[in-house]
Amino acid sequence: MRVPTRPILTVLAWPLALAVLQLAGLVIGLTGKGWRDALSAAFVGASIIIFAGRWRLRAGRPHARKP
Amino acid sequence: MQSGLIRRWAWVHKWSSLVCTLFLLMLCITGLPLIFHDEIDAVGEQGAPVGPPSARAGQPLDRVVAVALDDYRKTAPGPGVPLFVGFSANNPLITVTIGSHSAAPEADMQMFSYNRSTGARVEQAPDAGVMDFLLQLHTDLLLGLPGKLFLGAMGLLFLAAIVSGIVLYAPFMRRLPFGALRHDRSARVRALDEHNFLGAITLGWALVIGVTGAINAFADPLVANWRGGELAEMVAARGGAPVHGPVMLGSIDRAMASARAASPGLMPQFIGFPGGAWSSARHYAIFFQGDTPLTSHLLTPALVDAATGRLDDMRAMPVAIQALMLSQPLHFGDYGGLPLKLVWAVFDLATIWVLWTGLVLWLAKHRRGV
Numbered sequence: 001m002r003v004p005t006r007p008i009l010t011v012l013a014w015p016l017a018l019a020v021l022q023l024a025g026l027v028i029g030l031t032g033k034g035w036r037d038a039l040s041a042a043f044v045g046a047s048i049i050i051f052a053g054r055w056r057l058r059a060g061r062p063h064a065r066k067p
Numbered sequence: 068m069q070s071g072l073i074r075r076w077a078w079v080h081k082w083s084s085l086v087c088t089l090f091l092l093m094l095c096i097t098g099l100p101l102i103f104h105d106e107i108d109a110v111g112e113q114g115a116p117v118g119p120p121s122a123r124a125g126q127p128l129d130r131v132v133a134v135a136l137d138d139y140r141k142t143a144p145g146p147g148v149p150l151f152v153g154f155s156a157n158n159p160l161i162t163v164t165i166g167s168h169s170a171a172p173e174a175d176m177q178m179f180s181y182n183r184s185t186g187a188r189v190e191q192a193p194d195a196g197v198m199d200f201l202l203q204l205h206t207d208l209l210l211g212l213p214g215k216l217f218l219g220a221m222g223l224l225f226l227a228a229i230v231s232g233i234v235l236y237a238p239f240m241r242r243l244p245f246g247a248l249r250h251d252r253s254a255r256v257r258a259l260d261e262h263n264f265l266g267a268i269t270l271g272w273a274l275v276i277g278v279t280g281a282i283n284a285f286a287d288p289l290v291a292n293w294r295g296g297e298l299a300e301m302v303a304a305r306g307g308a309p310v311h312g313p314v315m316l317g318s319i320d321r322a323m324a325s326a327r328a329a330s331p332g333l334m335p336q337f338i339g340f341p342g343g344a345w346s347s348a349r350h351y352a353i354f355f356q357g358d359t360p361l362t363s364h365l366l367t368p369a370l371v372d373a374a375t376g377r378l379d380d381m382r383a384m385p386v387a388i389q390a391l392m393l394s395q396p397l398h399f400g401d402y403g404g405l406p407l408k409l410v411w412a413v414f415d416l417a418t419i420w421v422l423w424t425g426l427v428l429w430l431a432k433h434r435r436g437v
Contacts, residue, residue, distance in 0.1 A: 026397060033404070
């Protein structure tokens with residue numbers, strides 16, 4: 001699973017992008033109801049989709065756990 | 068990053084996390100049901116009256132307060148004075164708080180609830196019990212202001228743990244892809260990967276929770292400062308007019324009408340009566356709120372002369388107090404509808420797992436004596 005050494009900014013790109021998306025979602029939810037609520041949940045919840053995707057990949061791989 | 072620098076950040080991450088972990092676990096666990104307090108409260112309020120919100124319409128306020136004073140006299144030895152009227156933005160419930168005198172302590176106050184549409188008395192709901200207990204535990208560990216300030220300090224440590232965590236994340240993940248979950252490695256590596264991945268994808272949310280939690284913890288002194296400063300300034304700006312006695316209070320409806328005329332689009336949240344902690348000796352202090360999740364947490368006080376019904380002053384809250392008010396929904400996640408609340412709950416559970424795996428990793432390292 002190792003990849004070539006990456007620059008710090010590249011390593012932090014995903015966490016920071018998701019953090020910005022979450023902040024935007026949290027603020028949008030404060031500004032009104034209806035579509036703003038939906039957008040808010042989608043922006044904040046995007047991280048959960050990403051986690052679920054990675055977890056599924058992990059679960060789909062053959063298990064060879066070491067003690 | 069140099070290894071010496073990494074070691075220093077690791078030291079910050081380890082100790083800032085360890086000191087606050089147990090308290091954060093408690094906060095995450097008690098915070099989980101608080102996200103859904105509207106839904107849980109609604110289950111207990113199946114018999115709540117239905118109709119136009121009391122903040123919008125209903126029986127005259129003078130009549131509601133007069134009925135409340137009558138009800139108070141039936142149970143108390145003295146005549147009593149009104150202290151607060153509270154409105155609802157969702158239903159016709161209106162509350163009137165009465166005390167033996169205008170500076171009565173909280174323990175001596177009695178609250179009466181009515182249906183403002185019909186004027187009928189509504190039996191006060193019993194304390195929310197478990198939810199009240201959880202809220203108290205979450206906000207002040209049942210210890211009042213010292214507990215709040217202590218939890219505020221834990222919130223600041225949590226922020227230090229997040230910042231140091233992200234600083235350490237960068238060098239440790241340089242040779243791993245984002246979201247690496249090495250299931251084929253040891254339990255320690257699996258816990259490390261889950262800790263790093265979940266910590267990274269909840270970064271923005273956790274920062275907001277930490278910052279707003281710390282702000283909320285220090286809210287009481289700030290609100291008291293605003294109440295004693297800005298409101299006192301509003302009162303002082305009206306000059307040294309003589310103080311009214313309780314018998315000189317004019318119509319509350321007239322006062323409300325003149326304040327509402329100057330605040331279209333806003334609705335009243337509560338009225339502080341003259342002489343009380345939230346008003347001057349001669350004014351009805353009517354606190355207005357907006358009707359969006361954003362503006363419903365921002366209060367706009369209006370001072371109305373209790374005798375003449377003239378609006379004397381009305382001004383928005385200072386920016387710092389507005390930020391303080393907005394930090395409440397941003398901390399508790401009780402806005403944005405059920406989808407956002409469910410997402411909030413998942414983030415809360417993810418944070419519990421980050422805390423737990425952090426503890427497991429520290430224990431494993433501690434046992435190895437490294």
